[in-house]
């Protein structure tokens with residue numbers, strides 16, 4: 170099980186890593202566009218801070234260019250960089266090639282069928298967008314549960330990294346549905362360890378001690 174930060178902002182990465190219980194960092198093109206520095210420099214900086222995997226999503230137009238882009242970003246830090254490759258049949262063929270020597274994650278996964286192909290294409294991770302799936306399909310955690318069953322039956326060791334998580338409750342439900350890891354924006358990540366009833370108990374203990 171691992172908690173990941175979903176951000177490319179180096180100050181947010183620093184803050185999350187300093188918590189001591191964050192396993193790594195995920196990025197995507199939208200998140201990357203929010204920082205002014207070039208993506209390679211951003212990934213290099215994150216790899217210097219992150220204790221574990223750093224996910225980079227390929228964006229090039231053609232398969233050949235995506236392969237070249239993936240290998241270039243993997244070379245930034247081969248021990249940490251995981252390539253996020255959006256789930257399409259064409260991209261799964263690319264993943265089957267890249268995954269021979271580079272850890273890959275199938276991202277924007279919305280079905281058990283895509284999960285099955287990801288397992289066969291050598292994915293290390295599959296990434297469902299839970300909140301988006303709930304809004305678009307009706308139940309994001311049902312998707313996670315289906316994916317978990319497909320992974321189990323595939324006989325592979327693919328890990329589900331649940332993304333698009335917008336609350337502590339959604340995080341809990343995604344894990345209960347079978348997610349191995351979660352990636353979260355910093356505010357949600359920081360909220361996981363808090364609860365109003367815990368605060369009330371602390372205040373009560375404080376009053377008792379006065």
Ligand code: E4P
Pocket residue numbers: 175195196197298300301332333334352
């Ligand atoms: C993870 O990195 C995903 O790309 C991200 O969570 C997408 O989902 P969201 O934009 O709904 O958060």
